[in-house]
Amino acid sequence: MRSAEAPEALARPAADVPAPTPTPTLRDFAIAALAATAREALARSTDAEAAWLSERLRRVETQDDWRGALQRHLAAGTARDERLLGLAARLGLHPAEVLAVALACAVEDDVMLGRALVYLQAPAGGSRPTLGLLDTAFAPLAEPDARAIDVIAGGAAARCGLLGFGNDAAPRPEHNVMLAPPLCLALAGIESEWPGATLLGGAQACCPLSESMRAEAARHAERLASAGSVALLLRGGSPAERRVLAAEIAHAAGRRTVLVAGERCESRPEVAGFGVWAALNGLIPAVSWELGPGERRILPRLAGYDGPLIALNGQDGSIVDEAGALLAWTLAPPPREERAALWSRALGPGTLAQELAALHRHRAGRIAQLGAQARQLAALDQREQPTREDVLAAAWSVAGAGLDALAEPLADAIPDEALVTTPQLARDLAALLARCRQRDALGARLGPSIRARYHPGVKALLCGPSGAGKTLAAGWLATRLGLPLYRVDLASITSKYIGETEKNLAQLLAHAEQAEVMLLFDEADSLFGKRTEVKESNDRYANAQTNYLLQRIESFDGVALLTSNSRSRFDAAFMRRLDVVIDFPLPGPQERRALWLSHLGERHGLTQYELNRIAAGADLAGGHVRNAVLAAAVQAGERPIGFADVVCGIAAEFRKLGRQLPPDLLAASDAVTR
Ligand SMILES: Nc1ncnc2c1ncn2[C@@H]1O[C@H](COP(=O)(O)OP(=O)(O)OP(=O)(O)O)[C@@H](O)[C@H]1O
Ligand SMILES: [Mg+2]
16 A cells, blocks of 8 residues: 555665755845856865865756856746845845845855855855855846956845945945844745834734724725835824834734834835845834924835835824825724723623713723723722722822823812802802813714814913912812823923924823823913013024914813913913913902911911901911911920910011011910910
């Protein structure tokens, strides 16, 4: 039976039958061409390298010389050279370039070839082929009036970075020819990494996308897969979200994506060969930027790659292709129903998902991140279900990234009873709270003139003297909304360098939108103040800066509170862009009484009469009441705070302000100090 005999025949090769010579590949032809340059000398030599080279030459020249054999091989092609031949056809490579590539690749994994090259190239040249050697070896392939060295050093393979050249301080014939290791591996059908680039997996499980995003990604994938060299710009969203979407689009197109920084692509040597590598591995390159306002880049061409490209950028700046246009997909937070679905997926069953979806405008990536953290916090407490407080705590713990450098967290929870207000202020704050709660869906239920340009952001100016409770009210609002609050450090935002202030602010606002946190700009008039009359070139620049800030703050999607001591310092155009302006008046006697009570707490020893006396007598803002109570508490020590302690505290505050104590309290103070 034949099948029973076969293994035995394989196990016992007949000693007198020579092993069949394997079909030569392109690297064999390249080595044969090298050997042919010194045919006679090799035959005379007894060196191992010479014997090896002669044998390789014989292997190829079974019928005619290596050139004829090569021509037959190129016409037929073999499976092992499929990738290189495919690439050669796509890039239009000359046969001399094809052999140079095959040889440069071969030398990376064949020690004997390295030795043979040293042998052939002695005394100048090492174990990589030099241009001089290749010029001689591949001369038979060059056209009559051309030189192989020019073809190799200046052809398509060199231009797209497939072939690299080393030792370039030496004369040109001594330059050696090489191939980056990832390219060698890619030609052998092995996927590897490209230094500085990141291979993104298929659809990334870490960030579940909303249904509408997935559908949109599939539409873009179809377009990218059907046309040749088209590009798509993914704009806005967080860097992580953009990455996930790039991976999702590539996945939907049946490919994978490789991420590379835009700055790297702008410097050619850094990415030489990258395009060829991506093409060989069937990857879609995703080129990523984080541009500042007014910056512009042209999507670079990746030499050797002619497939679809994805560009990634934040909200600012512009990326265009050479024709000046680029199809862009601007990433927006998913609509409310999808947010609810994402929240339930992240948090588990319950009504919290609906509540969070209605109240906040989180994005898919953020929901997944907060959900996971909130679940861990609940688990720490041995609770099944995360609560709203867990989500807020999670938001605090992960919001910091990117914001910390430019803003300071104000983490105190401010309960209702900590804030003393006049009836008007209470109404204003309640209206602001309602506006913030409804900001997401407000536009949708109104007429076309609103819908056409609706921004869900809320910008409120809190105006009033120092210590009137503006920062406290901001904290109260953040507590009620369940959002982290960050106070913007204007000193770290503003810069004397042209364009830097805008860049910092753009970065800050983008982070705040991504993380869905509230921003508080103290002394906002210094940033959003009046435009000046142009007298010097600096003024023009300052005005351009204000214009940018006006436009950017208008499109801000989050909640921004600004405080100032006076509304008259603001630019008129800016005032119009504010949604709410709230006055914080100095407290009247009634509010002052409430302020003393809310600061003194339960354990004080003041009579109603004494309380009325200080509330009526000392016209201080809340901030001073706070200081006076702290001073009184220190003086009282362990015993309950008494009238005399408070009067001392008040006297200290008046001294600080450089004011005289009112007569009634002066008398009391004199009585105390006597
Ligand atoms: N309306 C108020 N209700 C309760 N406490 C108040 C109120 N206003 C001020 N305070 C007390 O004064 C302190 C300082 O107030 P806050 O920092 O909010 O003032 P501000 O208006 O922001 O002042 P500035 O303009 O100087 O920043 C608060 O921590 C609080 O103790
Ligand atoms: Mg303040």
